[in-house]
Amino acid sequence: MASIRRIGIITSGGDCGGLNAVIKGVAREAYALGIESVVIPNGYAGLYNLIELPEVVFLNAERVSRIEASLAGSEAGHSRVKISKIKDEKKYDRIKEGLKKFGIDALVISGGDDTGSVVVDLSSQGIPCIHVPKTMDLDLQPYSVGGDSSINRIATFTRDLKTTGLSHNRIMVVEVFGRYVGHTAFRGGIGAEADCILIPEIPVDFGIVYEHMKMTYFGRVMRSDVKAGTYIMVVAEGLKISNGEMLYDESAGVDAFGHKKLAGAGKFVRQQLEKRLKSDPEVIEFMKKTGMYAPGVYEVPEVREVMPGHLVRCGGSSAYDVTFGYKTGAAAVLLLIEGRAGVTVANVDGSQIFFKETSEAIKRREVDVTEIGLYESLGTCFGRKPEKYEYTFTEVKDKIMRHL
16 A cells, blocks of 8 residues: 555444544544544545535644543534445545545544445445444444443433332333344443343343233332332333334334334333233232322323433443544554555554454344343343353453453
8 A cells, every 4th residue: 555644534324432532543643653634524425525625624733632532422523324325426436536635545434334334335446444343332243432331321321210210110111222233222221230121132022021020010119118119121222022023113214324213112112011011900909009009090000211312322432432442543543554454443452453354344243142141040131031041161361352
């Protein structure tokens, strides 16, 4: 690869924690090596329209110092645009002309699987790119910046909801992002000590969920000296019901990458629980024993669904994501100057920089369900009949990669 004098930085897809650290990591490492870096704003839409821009922002020392790595979101901006779907036969020539106009020799692009697929596309067109993995869903093969920040926010919001649940003796259902995998629901739910966690990797048997809820919730209220209790559920948006079907919002259409938009998991779970509560003859007896029963007004416990939505991807970045963002951003520059374009930074551990072909890195990684039995043995419900945790012992002899 020819000598690199200027790098363009792109963030694409959804916003999340750690991205500003990626930008600063790229800019500061490039500066240390005598390479300029610039922001290409608004994701791939900005890349396509680069030729039309009058100027780009140079990330000099003063401009970089104004970027807060500890804030979520991206100073470079985002868009959900897939280059190959742009209706312009000369789109790749247009992109190359834009890069040439501003003297940009290579790109560092941070995003998830959809973003990574465009990295593969651009690389095949002769545009040098390095991919820094970013997705709060944690569905890529390597750890992705943004995951830890979102998991911590999910855990915090879910724990906080226990106070309103206890005040009203409610059953709380928290629906969180994650698309087709359950990493954020699983880890965030465990972090919040949720009673029940429903993830796409395990189709839900609502009969089992209801019995677990009833036993746990009824027991808590009955044992309480003030007859107060709550039951907390964390539900992934990509929830699958017992026949394996996923819940889609058919009226919402598809996104720019052709994915059906997921919606309604929390509402569906609430409705399933309400239906069972209303038809269970033991519920009214429970309400009477605990002093909650009011004929025709309050005959069954309330079930409320809550969607923190974009609150789990905004605000602040965790220290882990800031650290990961800094080092993978810097590593992307080092990979570029060594001529290793078209790859994804997987990790930096000591003196080793790990990378993978982007086409491999963006393959979907699901929750390892063999671990679920351990948490079931601790009392957490996952919407199935608890399974015995099968385990083996392995002594660590060699250095292992340290990441989530």
